[in-house]
Amino acid sequence: MTKMSSRKIAVGGRAKARAPKTSLLIGADKLTEQQAKAEHEWLTGELKKHSDAYYAKDAPTISDAEYDALRSRYRQVEERFPELVDLFSESYQVGASPARGFKKVRHAIPMLSLENAFAENDVVEFVNGIRRFLKLDGQEIDFSAEPKIDGLSMSLRYEGGELVTAATRGDGAEGEDVTANIRTLEDVPQKLRGRNIPDICEVRGEVYMTKKAFLALNERQEAAGDTIFANPRNSAAGSLRQKDPTITASRPLGFFAYAWGEMSAMPKGTQSGMIDWFERCGFKTNPLTKLCHSVEELIAFHHSIEEERSELDYDIDGVVYKVDRIDWQERLGFVSRRPRWAVAHKFPAERAMTVLRDIEIQVGRTGSFTPVGKLEPVGVGGVIVQNVTLHNEDYIRGIGNKGEVLREGRDIRIGDTVVIQRAGDVIPQVVDVIIDKRPKSAKEFHLPKKCPCPLHTDVVRGATAAGEEESRSRCTGEFACPYQKIEHLKLFVSRRAFDIDGLGEKQLQYFFDEGFVKEPADIFTLEKRNSKLKLEEIEGYGETSVRNLFGAIESRRKIALERFIYALGMRHVGETTGLALARGYGSWDAFHDASLKVAKGDEEAIAEMDALDQIGDTVIKSIADYFGESHNRGIVERLTKEVEIVDAEKPKSNSAVAGKTVVFTGSLEKMTRDEAKATAERLGAKVSGSVSKKTDLVVAGPGAGSKLAEANKHGVKVLTEDEWLTLIGE
Numbered sequence: 001m002t003k004m005s006s007r008k009i010a011v012g013g014r015a016k017a018r019a020p021k022t023s024l025l026i027g028a029d030k031l032t033e034q035q036a037k038a039e040h041e042w043l044t045g046e047l048k049k050h051s052d053a054y055y056a057k058d059a060p061t062i063s064d065a066e067y068d069a070l071r072s073r074y075r076q077v078e079e080r081f082p083e084l085v086d087l088f089s090e091s092y093q094v095g096a097s098p099a100r101g102f103k104k105v106r107h108a109i110p111m112l113s114l115e116n117a118f119a120e121n122d123v124v125e126f127v128n129g130i131r132r133f134l135k136l137d138g139q140e141i142d143f144s145a146e147p148k149i150d151g152l153s154m155s156l157r158y159e160g161g162e163l164v165t166a167a168t169r170g171d172g173a174e175g176e177d178v179t180a181n182i183r184t185l186e187d188v189p190q191k192l193r194g195r196n197i198p199d200i201c202e203v204r205g206e207v208y209m210t211k212k213a214f215l216a217l218n219e220r221q222e223a224a225g226d227t228i229f230a231n232p233r234n235s236a237a238g239s240l241r242q243k244d245p246t247i248t249a250s251r252p253l254g255f256f257a258y259a260w261g262e263m264s265a266m267p268k269g270t271q272s273g274m275i276d277w278f279e280r281c282g283f284k285t286n287p288l289t290k291l292c293h294s295v296e297e298l299i300a301f302h303h304s305i306e307e308e309r310s311e312l313d314y315d316i317d318g319v320v321y322k323v324d325r326i327d328w329q330e331r332l333g334f335v336s337r338r339p340r341w342a343v344a345h346k347f348p349a350e351r352a353m354t355v356l357r358d359i360e361i362q363v364g365r366t367g368s369f370t371p372v373g374k375l376e377p378v379g380v381g382g383v384i385v386q387n388v389t390l391h392n393e394d395y396i397r398g399i400g401n402k403g404e405v406l407r408e409g410r411d412i413r414i415g416d417t418v419v420i421q422r423a424g425d426v427i428p429q430v431v432d433v434i435i436d437k438r439p440k441s442a443k444e445f446h447l448p449k450k451c452p453c454p455l456h457t458d459v460v461r462g463a464t465a466a467g468e469e470e471s472r473s474r475c476t477g478e479f480a481c482p483y484q485k486i487e488h489l490k491l492f493v494s495r496r497a498f499d500i501d502g503l504g505e506k507q508l509q510y511f512f513d514e515g516f517v518k519e520p521a522d523i524f525t526l527e528k529r530n531s532k533l534k535l536e537e538i539e540g541y542g543e544t545s546v547r548n549l550f551g552a553i554e555s556r557r558k559i560a561l562e563r564f565i566y567a568l569g570m571r572h573v574g575e576t577t578g579l580a581l582a583r584g585y586g587s588w589d590a591f592h593d594a595s596l597k598v599a600k601g602d603e604e605a606i607a608e609m610d611a612l613d614q615i616g617d618t619v620i621k622s623i624a625d626y627f628g629e630s631h632n633r634g635i636v637e638r639l640t641k642e643v644e645i646v647d648a649e650k651p652k653s654n655s656a657v658a659g660k661t662v663v664f665t666g667s668l669e670k671m672t673r674d675e676a677k678a679t680a681e682r683l684g685a686k687v688s689g690s691v692s693k694k695t696d697l698v699v700a701g702p703g704a705g706s707k708l709a710e711a712n713k714h715g716v717k718v719l720t721e722d723e724w725l726t727l728i729g730e
């Protein structure tokens with residue numbers, strides 16, 4: 001993050017900072033302990049106040065120079081008396097997310113990510129899958145092959161040809177409004193050029209910083225004593241997430257257009273046509289983009305771009321292949337929030353060699369143990385890596401999840417020299433062990449038999465929905481295990497769940513240790529209880545911070561259903577599953593009722609949940625386990641009294657089949673079963689595998705048997721494939 005000192009604007013209406021009477025004129029090295037303490041306390045309050053005014057309220061009250069002077073004095077005092085650095089010290093707050101003050105924007109069409117391919121065979125499979133899905137035999141498929149820019153994706157909304165909003169990707173459903181900053185980019189037209197521009201156009205693409213600009217920026221940052229960015233992507237992000245657009249304007253950011261969101265009319269019918277159209281509207285598009293006609297051409301494109309990679313002045317981490325015909329893209333649709341019609345063919349990850357100093361155990365939210373390797377710090381792809389996940393005990397022994405042999409069976413020992421790999425944002429992995437370098441003192445690692453939590457519970461290996469033993473070990477303390485509770489609270493306040501600013505991990509841990517917050521609902525009653533808790537009296541935690549914290553909590557009382565479900569922290573219910581459940585049930589009451597029934601083993605409720613897209617046995621078992629436990633039901637009940645849960649948007653509710661439960665049976669001739677399911681879901685229907693009285697429609701092809709008989713028994717409407725296609729207008 002860039003500190004306040006790089007602001008170039010003048011600030012009006014200043015409130016002069018007043019120092020305590022006692023010690024201002026004394027050099028920090030001459031302060032007595034008592035004077036230092038008083039001054040530190042005062043400085044903490046001042047810095048917090050001004051930093052909040054700047055970041056959260058966007059209304060600075062002192063100049064940069066004054067702020068810097070306060071910061072510098074504060075550092076000197078802390079250097080002289082390090083014991084003054086406490087949990088809430090401003091030192092921890094420096095680098096607080098500058099994104100705090102940004103408004104959230106809900107994307108009209110979610111911003112999704114891509115499936116990754118690493119091996120050439122994955123690309124062959126990608127193309128074959130498309131052929132099978134679309135039932136294409138020898139027919140040629142054109143692909144738009146494009147470099148995968150390593151920047152930040154951005155959605156630009158134009159209404160009547162004028163730029164109205166620019167939003168980051170965020171969690172895909174909701175991003176941050178960075179319109180003012182984006183307006184400073186030369187590559188982004190304020191007004192679209194040309195005639196017949198559709199009334200609504202959402203142009204999507206990547207904001208990036210050139211390597212040259214990144215190096216120059218870091219030089220300037222270093223000279224000014226400011227934050228050094230790890231790579232061009234981080235510096236692009238840091239430059240964009242500024243409350244002050246003049247800072248963004250001073251950073252050379254570029255933009256390549258390559259995709260779209262909501263469009264009131266489609267100007268072209270192909271990806272390549274759209275890219276040309278973006279150019280005509282005034283955008284830059286990537287000059288290396290190429291139309292390919294076969295797998296061989298795609299792979300040759302990958303090779304040639306990889307060779308060119310180091311010469312390019314911007315970072316790329318692979319190439320992207322997209323089916324060119326947009327009508328085919330629409331037929332192919334999405335699976336698990338990734339398009340079936342596109343794939344990212346990544347470049348091999350970067351590797352480095354270092355020494356594994358130790359292995360520690362991390363107890364997760366659901367009690368599972370993750371051995372974490374502590375490394376001799378090493379730079380990989382511009383980032384310093386010190387920790388590496390070692391997954392589980394089997395992985396350390398050289399055995400994979402499915403029992404396969406890893407690293408040719410080489411185990412990992414403390415003291416070993418290991419090869420680590422980092423691919424994009426993925427957590428670094430150990431890919432090999434150099435046995436020749438193994439010292440005699442290298443130590444084998446054994447998981448503890450007891451949980452390191454204060455309960456010292458027995459450790460067991462988990463089981464999957466199918467009853468198979470998992471490779472993960474877990475603490476059996478469940479709700480009594482403080483490690484699990486705190487991990488859940490961390491997830492609860494995190495950006496993708498309740499997103500509560502000012503309640504970072506350190507603060508949360510402190511509130512938890514003090515017993516102020518024992519479960520999620522307690523966060524929302526903090527303010528009510530504060531006459532007793534008196535948070536403002538905690539050292540270094542002044543009235544302003546407490547007020548801001550309460551403000552942040554208050555602003556999050558209203559939450560989207562998918563975020564709420566995710567925030568409950570059920571095993572196997574991540575963001576994607578949370579969204580699928582939210583879309584499937586629509587409201588909290590419907591989801592809650594269904595989950596309670598599922599927990600009681602109600603077969604109809606289980607079948608209904610099973611029929612939802614992306615929901616299978618593992619998730620259902622986890623939901624049943626969660627709601628089957630009275631302690632959890634209590635947590636949920638107390639929490640729902642404190643918050644307002646907003647219903648999920650049902651997809652395409654205006655289609656003829658929206659909200660209907662449909663069963664496909666028999667063989668289909670004009671589409672594959674997968675395609676039929678995907679289309680029905682895209683139109684808002686629920687596709688079920690079995691017929692019951694709740695089924696609205698059965699689409700029966702030749703050879704339909706028992707399901708057709710069931711439909712007739714329950715009086716469910718039966719359609720032929722053609723009748724179905726007419727109904728949905730395809």
Ligand code: IVH
Nearest residue numbers: 112113114146147148149153258259320339
């Ligand atoms: S297409 C529905 N094309 O990669 C998919 N993405 O891993 C829309 N990216 O979030 C994305 N270059 O930030 C697409 N030529 C390109 C890209 C590209 C970079 C990024 C983008 C996206 C991520 C997906």
